[in-house]
Amino acid sequence: MASEALTLDRVDAHYGDSHVLHGVSFALGEARLLGLLGRNGAGKTTCMNVIMGILRPRGGAITLFGRDISALATEDIAARGIALVPQGRRIFRSLSVHENLLVAARRPRAEGNHPPWGFETVYAAFPRLKERQRHVAAYLSGGEQQMLAIGRALMANPRVLLMDEPSEGLAPQIVAEVMATIRRLKAQGLSIVLVEQNPKLVFEIADDIVVLNSGRVVVSDTTAALRESGVDLHQHLGIY
């Protein structure tokens, strides 16, 4: 379907002999936000890795705007308009804020539906980064490092943004700021997968929710439908 930005169709993934993803399927609609929930070890980061071509799936298909990307190299996948904000931020700690953004810059594609991202727009979105543009990234606070990781992904002018636990290790007030940023990005037309362990955060922000448990999808529905049915996601997460 043309309105789907990203789909996984029965994806299987392994690390060596260890079978980690078992027939994982889900679809991210254009300009929608999908919350991917699961406790530690459920396979969330592995999903990000197979989407980005960091780990080759052994079965199934992955499409980006209707085109199969499952056999492409990471660089070619990124060039088609998808960017990852990795778990643990992974910024270049010894480079300045500005240099971190510079290395990620990529010319916008014609089909981009928001004003293209560059230094000016990223600094306008994250004034703290502008103030600290000459600072070495290692000396930023956790929240600022997360903003830098998001800003860096935006510099590639993606149409689909994958965010792997951006709230991890941040104080509640900073988490609220990060979530407000994610809301703004969605309002600008980005299609977003937000990986989270906290169901409450996902219920507040996502249009659609997918829950992984031991590498399998155990819940996949709209947030509205899940809210209506009063489902207890903690149970599906395997928390009790």
Ligand SMILES: Nc1ncnc2c1ncn2[C@@H]1O[C@H](COP(=O)(O)OP(=O)(O)O)[C@@H](O)[C@H]1O
């Ligand atoms: N590089 C790796 N080599 C072997 N096993 C891995 C590797 N990365 C993750 N795993 C295993 O794969 C499973 C899923 O991990 P992961 O996708 O990181 O989960 P999550 O992001 O949901 O916490 C876990 O059992 C984890 O131990």
Ligand SMILES: [Mg+2]
């Ligand atoms: Mg993870």
